[in-house]
Amino acid sequence: MNLSGNFQPRIKIQSRNLNLWYGDHQALKQIDIDIHQNKITALIGPSGCGKSTFLRCINRMNDLIDHTCVEGQMVIDGKNIYDADVDEVAVRKRVGMVFQHPNPFPKSIYENLIYAPLKHRQVKKGNDCDELVETSLKKAGLWNEVKDKLHTPGTSLSGGQQQRLCIARAIAVKPDVILMDEPTSALDPISTKKIEALMMELKESYTLVVVTHNMQQARRTADFTAYFHLGELVEFNTTEQLFTQPQETLTSDYISGRFG
Numbered sequence: 296m297n298l299s300g301n302f303q304p305r306i307k308i309q310s311r312n313l314n315l316w317y318g319d320h321q322a323l324k325q326i327d328i329d330i331h332q333n334k335i336t337a338l339i340g341p342s343g344c345g346k347s348t349f350l351r352c353i354n355r356m357n358d359l360i361d362h363t364c365v366e367g368q369m370v371i372d373g374k375n376i377y378d379a380d381v382d383e384v385a386v387r388k389r390v391g392m393v394f395q396h397p398n399p400f401p402k403s404i405y406e407n408l409i410y411a412p413l414k415h416r417q418v419k420k421g422n423d424c425d426e427l428v429e430t431s432l433k434k435a436g437l438w439n440e441v442k443d444k445l446h447t448p449g450t451s452l453s454g455g456q457q458q459r460l461c462i463a464r465a466i467a468v469k470p471d472v473i474l475m476d477e478p479t480s481a482l483d484p485i486s487t488k489k490i491e492a493l494m495m496e497l498k499e500s501y502t503l504v505v506v507t508h509n510m511q512q513a514r515r516t517a518d519f520t521a522y523f524h525l526g527e528l529v530e531f532n533t534t535e536q537l538f539t540q541p542q543e544t545l546t547s548d549y550i551s552g553r554f555g
């Protein structure tokens with residue numbers, strides 16, 4: 296990587312010696328990874344290798360699952376989010392999440408967007424909310440399609456539109472990191488392309504970490520790629536390097552389709 300000139304890589308998120316157990320099953324083993332700010336990092340690997348588990352460690356969503364135990368550090372902007380003095384709700388505000396299946400609340404498009412910001416007292420009812428709804432939908436590339444029906448149910452949109460609504464909902468809370476767990480695997484190719492284009496735009500303002508089973512998607516969108524296998528981080532590199540010159544046999548077997 297060229298470190299000369301103006302390019303100053305900034306590490307947004309660092310996991311250090313991160314271990315996670317579900318009961319007595321260890322699902323993550325000593326994960327050390329540096330995630331760059333304003334870049335897209337893809338997490339790839341066979342089913343069950345721990346991608347979603349690792350993603351959920353970045354916003355402490357695993358805390359919501361019984362019998363989980365996390366050891367080690369997940370440092371965001373220099374602070375370990377597992378420290379005792381950290382409020383996990385505040386973490387989830389800064390680190391938004393989008394899931395595989397679009398999951399709008401059973402409420403209007405408008406209410407989907409203002410629900411959390413109102414709860415967190417980030418906005419006041421009225422103009423403030425109207426503005427937030429418009430800017431979030433614009434950032435998610437959905438405004439033109441829904442501006443005349445903001446008060447219809449979010450669930451009445453197409454799957455691809457619902458996923459962009461969920462992205463808008465994540466953005467509305469003003470996070471600085473957005474996690475996406477297989478955000479396009481339930482979508483058709485055209486909706487997928489829109490989300491991928493949106494991801495490329497969003498990285499200007501946010502740090503994105505995206506789980507994908509679609510290696511072409513990782514190659515098209517991600518700056519960095521991490522390959523997980525059986526709870527271990529086997530390889531982490533620029534996407535270009537990882538796909539063209541994998542250092543580990545496990546990685547090359549996976550990306551060449553020999554297993555997974």
Ligand SMILES: Nc1ncnc2c1ncn2[C@@H]1O[C@H](COP(=O)(O)OP(=O)(O)OP(=O)(O)O)[C@@H](O)[C@H]1O
Nearest residue numbers: 317320322340341342343344345346347348349360
């Ligand atoms: N809530 C849970 N309770 C117990 N074990 C779990 C739980 N969630 C995941 N696991 C286990 O932890 C391991 C990692 O699962 P995880 O869901 O992180 O994998 P993944 O890489 O996201 O897989 P996929 O590609 O299928 O989504 C698996 O062995 C899985 O069975």
Ligand SMILES: [Mg+2]
Nearest residue numbers: 346347348506
């Ligand atoms: Mg998963």
